[in-house]
Amino acid sequence: MVNRNMLVQVRIERARNRLHILAEKHHDLQHPAVLKQSMVLDELINQYNMEGEQQRLIESRKLLENKHTLY
Template structure:
């Protein structure tokens, strides 16, 4: 399992890739933009799962 910091780094890297791909294709519905968006979404979901698992139970 990755650390929170590692996942945050991956999120920023993939967010940057998404921005570059969107600039290149100028269309949010382009298949490459959508694929990269899914990659980013999965990382964000992974990060949120890690946060939930480490959260103390009140």
């Protein structure tokens, strides 16, 4: 089963590829289509980072709970 994190990674790579294609097509990093795609990519990266942070918090809590049950 593919986890959500991997799906976001695939979406990030696709968005990054599309950004490169648009930048080459328009020969301008300030073109509206390039800027819009850059924002899409930023949102996906933010989503990936937030989900990773949430997962790290969950794992930290589990470690603390396990540590407390040992004592």
